[in-house]
Amino acid sequence: MNVCSRDIRIRGRFIRIASLDGEKYTFPDDPAAMIAGLRKCGTRVDLFTFLQSVSETSPKYSYPMEWDNLAVLPVSTFDHWWTQQIRSFPRNRARQAEKKGVVLREVAVDEALFKGIVEIYNECPIRQGKRFPHYGMSLESARTYASTFLDRSVYIGAFLGEVMIGFIKLVMDEARTQACLVHILSMVRHKDKAPTNALIAAAVRFCAERGIPNLVYENFSYGKRKRIA
Numbered sequence: 496m497n498v499c500s501r502d503i504r505i506r507g508r509f510i511r512i513a514s515l516d517g518e519k520y521t522f523p524d525d526p527a528a529m530i531a532g533l534r535k536c537g538t539r540v541d542l543f544t545f546l547q548s549v550s551e552t553s554p555k556y557s558y559p560m561e562w563d564n565l566a567v568l569p570v571s572t573f574d575h576w577w578t579q580q581i582r583s584f585p586r587n588r589a590r591q592a593e594k595k596g597v598v599l600r601e602v603a604v605d606e607a608l609f610k611g612i613v614e615i616y617n618e619c620p621i622r623q624g625k626r627f628p629h630y631g632m633s634l635e636s637a638r639t640y641a642s643t644f645l646d647r648s649v650y651i652g653a654f655l656g657e658v659m660i661g662f663i664k665l666v667m668d669e670a671r672t673q674a675c676l677v678h679i680l681s682m683v684r685h686k687d688k689a690p691t692n693a694l695i696a697a698a699v700r701f702c703a704e705r706g707i708p709n710l711v712y713e714n715f716s717y718g719k720r721k722r723i724a
Contacts, residue, residue, distance in 0.1 A: 592693035611659035653690035661690035
């Protein structure tokens, strides 16, 4: 449903939880107005949740809240990240892609991209020792999967010749204070060329060149530890 010009997703049967579509890069302008809109929408909603921008490190509102965690890279310049923020191993892996002929470039959202995504997702049914849930993706599914938030998204492809062997999708928030790494995947058979490392470097360069101060990867995993101080 759409409330206050924002798409809302609702999940749960017994407790109905509403949240913003793309909540890691979409934030409410006026939470009180959204709550009022949800109360009038005609669909039962028990709880509405939203995130603040990662640049807002203190709670802005008086609503009940819980701390969450995200793996976020503060970005100033690409050179600072390359020389000061990463170790030699990932830096050498990113260099390896270029040495082995991998070319990185922004790509248009068109049929060529969709076909490339299908080939990458359907390359292998098992990834990292687990069943890959997106294996068997159709071209139509790829169009739907890839065509969200296009007004503030960018795709960067890793190419070996004319073949796309990996890609990354970045989605920015409306204020351009953060870019979220929504999709990143590369072909298993080209793992020796380290396209994924090169794509992450390209994402940092993209943020640095456009003055986007935060690159958001995902929720950080602490393994068996549930919380840290």
